[in-house]
Every structure is written in C-alpha cells, then in structure tokens.
Amino acid sequence: MASDRDVFQAPKGTRDVLPPDSSRWMEVIGAFAGRAELYGFGLVMTPIFEHYEVFARLGQSTDVVSKEMYDFVDKAGRRLALRPEGTAGTVRAYAQHRPTPPWKVWYCAPNFRYEAPQEGRYRQHWQLGAEAIGSDDPQIDIEMIDFLDGFYRSLGLRQVKLLINSMGDAETRQRYVAVLLDYWLSNAATLGDEMPRAQLNPLRILDSKRPDWQVIIAAAPKLGDYLSDASAAQFDAVQAGLRSVDVAFEVAPRLVRGFDYYTATVFEFQGLALGGAQNALGGGGRYDKLSAEMGGPQAPAIGFGSGIERLLLACDAEAVLPQSTSSTDVFVIDAIGEPDVAKLLHEIRGGDVRADRSYGSKNLKKQWAAASRSGARFGVMYGEREWAEGNVVVKDLSTAQQIEVARLQVVQWLRDHLK
Ligand code: AMP
Secondary structure (H helix, E strand, O other): OOOHHHHOOOOOOOOOOOOOOOHHHHHHHHHHHHHHHOOOOHHHHHOOEEEEEHHOOOOOHHHHHHOOOOOOOOOOOOOEOOOOOOOHHHHHHHHOOOOOOEEEHHHHHHHEEOOOOOOEOOOEEEEEEEEEEEOOOOHHHHHHHHHHHHHHOOOOOOOOEEEEOOOOHHHHHHHHHHHHHHHHHHHHHHHHHHHHHHHOOHHHHHOOOOHHHHHHHHOOOOHHHOOOOHHHHHHHHHHHHHHHOOOOOOEEOOOOOOOOOOOEEEEEEEEOOOOOOEEEEEEEEOOOOOOHHHHOOOOEEEEEEEEEHHHHHHHHOOOOOOOOOOOOOOEEEOOOOOOOHHHHHHHHHHHOEEEEEEOOOOOHHHHHHHHHHHHHOOOEEEEEHHHHHHEEEEOOOOOOOEEEEHHHHHHHHHHOOOO
C-alpha cells in the first residue's frame, strides 16, 4: 500500500467538491439558472482555454492578466491561456458569431488565477455570471443588478451591501485620470516602488487594499466630480431605476473594480458577514468598448460575475442554505438475496422516489445501520416470510415503527407518505 507521502494531493489553491457538499452547489447553480431564465438569459458555454490574446485584451495593468494568468504553449506552438474570468470569452464568442443584440447570456464555469491562496481566494474558483451585449440602455444595467440582488436574496442572504459607481465615458476618464495621476505623483513617497504601476493605470491604485495607502486613497479626487453630462444622466437613470425596483444601494465614489475594461456603471455586492478582504461576493459593470477591441462590432455591454465558493462561505456565515441531511428517501434492505429486490428498487426509482441500498452484504444489522446513515425516511425490507406472503416491511427510520405493505402497492404507498 502507498504510504501517506505517496498519495497525490489536489494542486495548491484548488479544492475538491464532494457529496454531500456538492448538493449545495447544485442548489446554488439551479437557483441561478432559474433566475437567469426569469430575466430572459440563455446559457452560454465557451472553452475553458482561449488564445492568450483574448484575455490580454482585458488590459495589461489588470493583475489577472499581468501576474496571474495560467498561460501555456500547446503542441503546435499556439499560446493559449486558461480562462481567468468569464467576460472575455463571452465577448469573443459574440464577436465571432454575431448574434442579434441584445445578447443576454449566463454561464457557470471555473476560472483560474495564480493567486496566493487563502480562505475565499483560490487558484481555481467557480463563477456564476451573466452578460448582456449590444445595448447601452440604463434599463439593462438596472435589470442586471436587480437579477443578482434577487439571486442573493432567494438564497436567504440578508447581510449583503450593494455599492455602485460610474466610471463615466472616455471623455470623463481622460479628464479624471490626468487629475488622479497628478495626485499620485504628489504622493510618490507613499507609493514608492509601485509608482510605475500608478503611472500605467492610475485607477488601479484606487482598489488597492494596502493598509499604508488607505489614507491617500481616501483623500484622492473623486471620479463622480468629473462625470460628463451624458455620463451623469446615465448614472442618475440607473440610480432612479434601482430605487423603483427597491434595490438598496450605496454610491461608492472610489469603486473602480479590478479590470481595465469597465466604462460607466460598475457595481459590487459585499457579503458583510464574510468580513476581511475577501468580502466581494460578486460584481461587474459596463464594458462598452470591449467588443470592438476584440474585432467585433461596436456593442455596448454589461456583465457580472459571482464566485460560488465565496457565496457558500457567506451562506455559512449567515447560517442560510443548510446542507441537506439526506440524499435518499428510501433504503431497501435485502434479507433474501432475491433478484426481485433489484426489481423493487428499479420500480421505486421509476416512481420518482430517491432510493438506495447496500451492496455485497447480507448482514442485516449492517444494512439497517447503513439505512440510518443514509438519512432515508423509510427502510423497506424484503424478508423470507413477508416475501412468501406478498408483502414488504416498511420501517419509519425516525420513529422505528414498522408495518407491512403489499409488495404491489409499496411504490404508491411510499409516494403518498413522502409528500
Ligand atoms: P472578479 O472577476 O475579480 O470581478 O471577481 C468576481 C467574483 O468572483 C468575486 O466577487 C468573488 O466572488 C469571485 N472570485 C474572484 N477571484 C476569486 C478567487 N481567487 N477565489 C475565489 N473567488 C474569487
């Protein structure tokens, strides 16, 4: 036998999701899929790897691109990369297939980032996300935010805070970035070695979590003071719309989010029960230029991503979405080794009742123990005498009461009693 040292482990920063925990994943993904359908979004599935250049378009001052990408050269010498986020591949698919806008799609997929792993931050994480490509109507911004807000609420989360901001249009950002750069230059002593990064993209410093920078970040000029009239009107419309659908929010003047591609509306939902630096539950924003930058048509767009692992941590912290205690309703005990036991299981399952059994053991005590462990509500046993009389024993595993039910009626009996 292999010693402990020889047992392979999942790579650093990755996690296996095993039953029964995986049932919560199914619940979360199912809830998201249902909500996406309510809002008119269809499922999109793009490759897990793309040409490196697709992600490089996200911007070289984005950490995800410059420091964290899992890129590699394939056997034919192509430079490829594992997806670090969901927007780039979706926009690439839009540019390639040119569906009729607005193209409203959702996805559930793993993302890969070479980050320093810690709780809530992994090298492979899963995101539920949605993108609406081909419209600059603020109504779609409102719908997207309302969609994500409703999703969190449907899971029972209450300690969720929504922050919104506007990155303005190109004119806004040009004016603001110049002012911001001057401000960083006047604080060069604090920024130290990171000054070149501030020069590459002055906005990036605003979302830094470095404690020693928080004072200068708090005092930095605000983007909102530089919004063009058109951008301000657009941002006002989004705020009014959110109020009209009762989505509570706070305007966060320094929220810029981690990607270079954002324009106009940006938003982030924070899980207040999570605490610490890893409290961003999900977020997104407009990226009106990305399609054209990918060689596609001019297509204003908005999207968001929400990490599943972090969402489940928030559910734990708020004690919502409890782990279901059972994965089966009925456990069949085989006391006689009859082929009819397999037939009975087949019929129970055919009646849409979740059922399980033990394998390879005729020891009754062990089978009943397995039945209790399974969390099933009923145990169904085929004993010699009952078999001869055309009956089965049904035992309520929570009360230990048992009765005999006619073999031919047991499926219906179980269906009636499990309602
Ligand atoms: P981003 O794509 O960076 O805007 O992140 C969107 C969401 O994905 C975040 O709000 C988190 O919920 C989640 N997320 C991002 N990076 C990670 C990571 N390394 N590990 C776990 N979840 C992550």
